[in-house]
Amino acid sequence: MATKAQRYNIVIKMHNKAELKWHNVNTGIFKAHRNLKGIYKNFWDYYSIYRKSDKSLVEIVYNRQVLSIKAVRLFLKYRPNSKNTGIIANFIFERNGFEIIRNINFSNKVILDISNEYFTIPEDIYNRAVVDNRKGLFDYYTNKGHLIVIDELEVGKFSQEKILIERVVREGTEPSQDYP
DSSP states (O other), X not given: OOOGGGOEEEEEEETTXXXXXXXXXXXXXXXXXXXXXXXXXXXXXXXXXXXXXXXOEEEEEEOOEXXXXXXXXXXXXEEEOTTSSEEEEEEEEEETTEEEEEEEEEETTTOOEEOSSOEEEEHHHHHHHHHHHHHHHHHHHHHTTOOOOGGGOEEOOOOEXXXXXXXXXXXXXXXXXXXX
């Protein structure tokens, strides 16, 4: 059994903003850390260790945070927009075997990676851009008096690659001492 100065309370902050409390941890901070990682895996954000006798903060231990983004790398021609706040990409749509070039504007805020041959954007923004511009083309053709079904408009053939981008937001820490 640990001495009175070696008993701790641990307050765990979870990713979903919940707060858990472990009372009277007397097996050592290293063992408590191993147990926490085993029980809660990567669902915890950080935890604070308090000495039970005088309620003083001993240490704060952070979990590693990795941000995973589903993205699409598009190999399309593009040019910067007039204010240099983004790019205008030449998207290719098809209708009855004919190509239709549609210029789509993307802000620099949504571009994850850019080079001379390609640019990378999040997958949900790509899907939304395709749906919105398909509807825009459909509205254009119906306003001009064409008889058209929205299913006739398809995304054209160009190279694209689905990737998963993982960025480390914060590195994790370990407890510095077992019984400080």
